[in-house]
Amino acid sequence: MELVDNLTKEEYENFFKKSKYNHFLQSYAWGQTCTVRVQTPVYLGLKDDNGNIVAACLAMRKDIPFRMTYFYAPRGPLIDYDNYELLEAWTNELKKYLKKQNAVYFRLDPGVVYEEIDEEARPIEGGKNNHKVYEDLVKLGYTHRGFTTLFTRNQPRYTFRIDTKRPIEEIEKDMNKTYLKTIKRSYNYDLEISDYYDTDTFYDLMKNIAAKDGFNGNPKNFFQKFSEEFGKTNTVHYISVKIYPDKEIAKAKEALDKLQKELDEGKVLPKHMADTQNQIARFQKDIETFSPYEGKYPDGLISLILICPYTDRNMWTLYIGNNSLATYTFAVNRAYYEAIKYAVDKGFDFLDLFGTCGEPHSTDKNYAALHEYKRKLGGTYTCFIGEFDIINKKLWYKFLPTFLKWRRKLKGK
Secondary structure, eight states: OOEEEEEOHHHHHHHHHHHHHHOOSSHHHHHHHHHGOOOEEEEEEEEOSSSOOEEEEEEEEEEEEETEEEEEEEEEOOTTOHHHHHHHHHHHHHHHHHTTTTEEEEEEOOEEEEEBTTTTTTTOOOBBBBBHHHHHHHHTTOOOOOOSSSSSSOOOSSSEEEESSSSHHHHHHHOOOHHHHHHHHHHSOOOOOOOOOOOHHHHHHHHHHEEEEEEEOHHHHHHHHHHHHHHTTOOOOEEEEEEEEHHHHHHHHHHHHHHHHHHTTTSSSSSGGGHHHHHHHHHHHHHHHGGGGOOOTTTTTTEEEEEEOSSSSSOOOOOOEEOOOHTTTTTTHHHHHHHHHHHHTTTTEEOOOOOOOOTTSSSSSHHHHHHHHHHTTTOOOEOOOOOOOEEEHHHHHHHHHHHHHHHHHHHHE
């Protein structure tokens, strides 16, 4: 066996497509995207004595002072985790490689589901698990970084996955009923759904969410690079929602005039009066909401963009940007629904909502809101095995986080 770090794009992508663990975070395109983060993508391949690739891995290399480096493999490597001999061969060759590269450590974050869990994040008795994979990795010398429950590692350890091998009608049965009603209400507005994407537009929309939730997202050049690289491999789907404020105002005024006329002519029965008053209030609210945009967007206003990378088998809802109109018209819920339909139409195995916490009743409001929102879509609550490190320089591994923190602070002065 030999570990090489120079797989061609064709070699890597051919193996990637065959792996049951392929994930957009292990794609060739993701590696190229992350170059804007001053990281170097390394496309590793484990070859047998006949030169056949038996395992592969995208690892992001980060160089640090004193000619040292460290690696991170998001949702990698792509390997048969049930084959202990193969895991052992990979690990032995990896250790040799780390010495040659003067690396402090190699961090991997396998796309392996640890165990089946219930809605309270508790293991399901008698459910499937991959505890042996965990035990094998520890036996081979990997240091597990803990069964974390919040967003304290590079990637979320928990997510929701919707089985999209089923008809949309079956998926709807698992969705929250109130959530379904909001999707139906979105059809009250003339939302124009398309696959439009523009980095400037998306970035402006995303900043609205970032400011509201108090987090700093990726810089604009990251999203530009993302669209370029995933566009080259045709492995990204965009869901864009355009809203026409002038049309919505005209519709609401017309509906109000009609209702007022019916009231004036005494055509509304007493038993329908409350419903009529509710309709009047809704149309008045529509006019109030859309009026600040009146006359400014005759060609419509892009109010939401959802970015969904995919492989040949699965899709993820990764990034979203939207404004207040998208929230008001239930366009956000509609966009996720459109993503589900797209995944079903494409025959994907699942749609991954990419990230939630492992504490369903978290006291953190943002975590709790995120979890509750994604739960309503009816997917399977899923937890991954977590991060593992192969340590090459024990002393530096211990002090590296403090050193890097100090170095960043020094650079900031």
